[in-house]
Amino acid sequence: MQLIQVIMEYNFREIDRKWQSFWKEHRIYNVDIDPHRPKYYVLDMFPYPSGAGLHVGHPLGYIASDIYSRFKRLQGFNVLHPMGYDAYGLPAEQYAIQTGQHPAITTEKNIARYREQMDKIGFSYDWNREVRTCEPNYYKWTQWAFIQMFNYYYDLRTQKAQPIEILVHAFETNGTQGVEAVCSEEMSFTAKEWNNKSVAEQRDILMNYRIAYKADTMVNWCPALGTVLANDEVSEGVSIRGGHPVEQRHMSQWSLRVSAYAQRLLDGLTTLAWSDSLKETQKNWIGRSEGAEMQFSIANMDEKMTIFTTRPDTIFGVTFMVLAPESEWVTKLTTAKQQSDVTAYLDATKKKTERERIADKRVSGVFSGAFAVNPANGENIPIWISDYVLAGYGTGAIMAVPAHDARDYAFAKNFNLPIIPVIEGCDVSNESFDAKEGILTNSGFLNGLTVKEAIAKAKEYIKTKQLGRVKVNFRLRDAIFSRQRYWGEPFPIYYKDEQPYPLDESKLPLMLPEVDSYLPTEHGEPPLGRAINWHTEDGFPLELNTMPGFAGSSAYYLRYMDPHNDTALVSKEADEYWRNVDLYIGGTEHATGHLIYSRFWNKFLFDLGLVCEDEPFQKLINQGMIQGRSNFVYRIKDSNTFVSINLKDAYETTPIHVDVNIVHNDILDIEAFKKWNPEYKTAEFILEERKYICGWAVEKMSKSMYNVVNPDDIVEKYGADTLRLYEMFLGPLEQSKPWDTNGIDGVHRFLKKLWNLFWKEDQIAVSEETPTLEEWKALHKLLKKVKYDIENFSFNTSVSAFMICVNELTTLKCNKRAILEPLLITLNPFAPHISEELWHQLEHHSSICDATWVEADEKYLQEDIVTYAISFNGKVRYQLSLPADMPTDKVEATVLDSDQAQKWLEGKTPKKVIVVPKKIVNIVI
């Protein structure tokens, strides 16, 4: 019989399991409002539970936020750290269409898988607060918020959302006189006119003001997906999900008046602790531009055409006008003679998709036949039509200044239109002069002014001559809010006499109905058109569209504060305690979508007095993307023989992707390779030093590249703590980097080393002795470093600090409780399982999560003797140890006196000596 020797090894599998169930059983991570403790709210962007499960890139941000949460908890904060699922979405629905499986079922299954994977990593989430956007008790509040938006308009004078009744009252008493409200279309009527209108007419007018409104708009229609998409869901003319072509189409759709909040969304950025690049991205997306709206008379017509320009100073350089093909002016202005040409051009433009329009760099356009009058000099200028002018921005019409705008220049050259430079000394013979600097010329009353001065003067001129007005334009558009899909929140809207009405709040949630198929109906209605009894109790039909993906993710952070509340999205008490997210971690891909919509949604609720903070996410960290690191084997042409990378140049080879899970440190597991694919069962190998070494490349992590690494496999092989530490050790959190398992052994070795500090043979062996100065120093150096690093999200350097400390303690053979206990507490946020196990081995009976963070004590860090680097003319020559408190003049004298210095001085007198206390001495000869 074999003698079983009991060696207390670091048995991570057992330790992980033991403590994960302990935490669950003792509800270690559940939190409640506690007025006696300061709150801290740490949030991860909740995932969409896809069928593929989590790969090793997903937990990166979750681990970082978990470290931060645990750190804050140890510091005495009451930490809210929740998790949930963004459960509505296209992939589940596409899968449902293919398989007939209800999306709720696949979503449920995927969530279970995600949960299982997350549980294995040991996160400190309060699962009691989990939210799922597809659950009625959650989407009730998404629907509720939509009703509020329907019932509010944006008042410019108070700069906030106001109940629509206030607007109605204003119309009843004064008409549009004195009303300053954000609207789709400027309106003008008297109180009498308003009061004489029918209910339907009045409701149509109000729709023009509502924050959630339905309007006939130009939308991004994606035929392949059978739905419209928001601007942030489209890139370069194709859908972000799936890459299907997107075209422009006129449709009646629900929209959110996000643009009303453009200025506040821009201003709010300055108060946020976000990265500069992310703020810049949002700033560009909001796209504020200051300029002027100017009216141009049309020759032989009474009406005036309005354009928007940021360069009113170049008015004397205007030689023609351009209309967007979709502009309503096109039909008004086209002359009989030009009619056929214009029609042909419009047809050609309509046929092109957005993508083709962008891709096509050729200049195209057509003359309308009409002329406008330049208000500055009274000259007649032709009006053209071209698709380089966008209908949706400004007024859909521009004044063209070919000398100073590259696009106008290209157009003028192509159609042989005059080019008049209005900046002194610029050369426009080959290209336009776009710079916003120089002195004006050929410009009447603007001559001699700088561009900046001229812009101001031109604006003044426009105002006094009543040619137009100073105007700020934003690029930010309203968000299209309807989707012609099944798997989303139903709108709490019904139709009576063709007019949309919100449901009474008592009818919420309006449950998503069952349908027999997830495809549109035969009449082209959305899938909800198939639902039976899809109408109100009174028989009024319900809205057939559903809400988009960003609906449910816009206010989820609020719901976590009070997830079970049945009477409010969040109670006043919970909101006033948790307030907003202190730290938000997630990917940059949400910069122009979710992070704009959430801020908008929050500001709206803030206007309603429902939330007490104007901005939802105080600090935001973007974790980098984890890319895949693929491995290759090299097959010799026309054979089943594979050659190791450094020998491959002697043969003609084809690289073949090989599963990274059967490669370790770029060395192929040959037996596993033969089993991996039957084709390779009889494969032969040309090895170098008895090994097959694979090639590698950084690529996107995907199944087809065989480079997907699953966190479960890493946890199974090394334990959760190794995975956590290694993901952090990989590099700076915010940097994108390839996943590569090559260094993981080093991190695992560190944990074993740490474990060994506590054990002697098979016994836990911790001494109660007082530590030496060196031991104290090793610890306190760590305490200081780790705190600094966590606060700066530099987790990779804290892992190396732990390694240094454990290496030092191992050398010192330190097993003293006074050192090891604080070490465990410091390590706990990073490696919760091993620290909990050892904590209990030290005879503690409560969780280490409730320990108190140990602060570094400077007294252990002070040095009596410091090493100076002695340099001559900036070159370090040797080191010299001197007392730390030696005054600089004394340091200088001592250094110059030494024999070594004399050698380097070679008898010369130093010109200058610089002493940097405790660091360096530089002697200039």
Add this chain to the structure above:
RNA sequence: GCCCGAAUGGUGGAAUCGGUAGACACGCAGGACUUAAAAUCCUGUGGCCAUUGCGGCUGUGUGGGUUCAAGUCCCACUUCGGGUACCA
């Protein structure tokens, strides 16, 4: 095109305020233990030269500049990554 970010050994990366570049880890080389392997431990490891001593030169994408001192600041450029785009 415009905006933002990055570039450091064979590899991932460190250098927090302009003050000893390469911490920590991987890999590699040599050694100890072992019949052997794994595991573990020790030593070395930017490059070049000298290694019979100390050592010397050089080095953070390229070129220039500021400074006693530059990976770090300034100017110009190259390459890569990200965002965005007929936005007037």
